[in-house]
Amino acid sequence: GAGVSQSPSNKVTEKGKDVELRCDPISGHTALYWYRQRLGQGLEFLIYFQGNSAPDKSGLPSDRFSAERTGESVSTLTIQRTQQEDSAVYLCASSLAGYGYTFGSGTRLTVV
Amino acid sequence: RKEVEQDPGPFNVPEGATVAFNCTYSNSASQSFFWYRQDCRKEPKLLMSVYSSGNEDGRFTAQLNRASQYISLLIRDSKLSDSATYLCVVNGEGYQKVTFGIGTKLQVIP
Numbered sequence: 001g002a003g004v005s006q007s008p009s010n011k012v013t014e015k016g017k018d019v020e021l022r023c024d025p026i027s028g029h030t031a032l033y034w035y036r037q038r039l040g041q042g043l044e045f046l047i048y049f050q051g052n053s054a055p056d057k058s059g060l061p062s063d064r065f066s067a068e069r070t071g072e073s074v075s076t077l078t079i080q081r082t083q084q085e086d087s088a089v090y091l092c093a094s095s096l097a098g099y100g101y102t103f104g105s106g107t108r109l110t111v112v
Numbered sequence: 113r114k115e116v117e118q119d120p121g122p123f124n125v126p127e128g129a130t131v132a133f134n135c136t137y138s139n140s141a142s143q144s145f146f147w148y149r150q151d152c153r154k155e156p157k158l159l160m161s162v163y164s165s166g167n168e169d170g171r172f173t174a175q176l177n178r179a180s181q182y183i184s185l186l187i188r189d190s191k192l193s194d195s196a197t198y199l200c201v202v203n204g205e206g207y208q209k210v211t212f213g214i215g216t217k218l219q220v221i222p
Contacts, residue, residue: 043212106155
């Protein structure tokens with residue numbers, strides 16, 4: 001597609017439930033990032049995929065968080081047993097070899 | 113030391129003022145640099161790349177100082193619509209992971 005697409009745009013879930021967030025990057029973009037942004041805060045790096053290399057998971061805050069990406073296509077971020085502190089906007093960005101990062105409009109997650 | 117450091121502000125400036133932000137980076141091997149703009153409750157968007165020789169886009173000027181390892185963004189004749197958070201972005205060569213700064217908040221007041 002023309003841009004990075006994220007779904008759902010908004011998600012309200014009950015504490016303890018699992019959620020899955022989806023990112024559809026720009027076609028041909030080899031790099032894909034997930035970030036978390038809490039209200040009024042900066043971007044918090046979560047995970048980085050580059051082609052078929054092993055992902056950089058150094059930013060994942062706990063083992064409740066996981067992400068997958070098959071090749072250079074769609075990525076899913078899964079949060080298990082959600083907690084209230086997981087409430088944030090989850091942003092996905094893609095780029096081609098480190099140039100021109102394009103963000104999706106994000107998924108606003110609210111855990112009640 | 114953080115990989116990329118920015119003063120979070122806020123910078124409150126009157127319309128028409130000139131304002132400058134700096135961003136320092138720790139990795140001397142960093143290759144490419146960008147400024148992004150993020151409006152409230154929106155995703156970040158590319159404002160401009162930063163070239164070694166410095167570059168200008170209308171009222172915006174970006175500069176790189178490799179010796180001191182910082183980049184800067186100068187905004188002249190500030191407009192109300194410039195109010196946003198400005199994110200500094202630093203990248204290594206090719207496939208290295210990009211690093212975003214925390215952002216500097218600018219508020220232009222009438």
